[in-house]
Amino acid sequence: MPELSRRRALTAAATLAATAGAAAVVASGAAADASTTPATRATPGAAGHEHGHHSPASFDEVYKGRRIQGHPVAGGGHQHHGGGYAVFVDGAELHVMRNADGTWISVVSHYDPVPNPRAAARAAVDELQGAQLVPLPAN
Structure with missing residues (x-):
């Protein structure tokens, strides 16, 4: 053996x-x-993805002198990280992403999750401190 x-x-x-x-x-x-x-x-969201979260309402406001806008989009947004939601600061797209826990982050405030896209837009305005948001090139 x-x-x-x-x-x-x-x-x-x-x-x-x-x-x-x-x-x-x-x-x-x-x-x-x-x-x-x-x-x-979980029920499929507007983009057909199962996130278990509803799509936030649209918004359009002036925050600290900057126009911030957000609305649901069909097709899941840019590379469907935005959970079917588009956010703009002074007309420039702010790329946002919904985390698994339902919080949101943006390319400007990536390490500071917020409860919704409106808060992500406001956090970006705060972080930009008057600077213009430079659009990211599409792949």
Whole structure:
């Protein structure tokens, strides 16, 4: 009978760990699906993506002398990171993104999540301190 080498023991342990981890992930996903009733499941948003969040209302206002606007868009916005929502500061597009937890960030205030696109536009105006927003080139 061949002896068990260190390499074979480590390979067997790694295989068992990977199998157990995959089984745990599958089991937790099945349990989550079973506990979610159809009434509480995420509904597709305006862009057809399932985020579980409704699209914020449109806005158009002057904030600290700057015109900020935002509205839902069909097609998911720029590379659909904006969750189907477009935001503008003085007519220049402010790229925004909805996080998994429902908060929003922009290219100007990327590390400071806010509750909605209007707050993202206001945070960008605050951060710009009077400077013009330079549009990002489309890929």
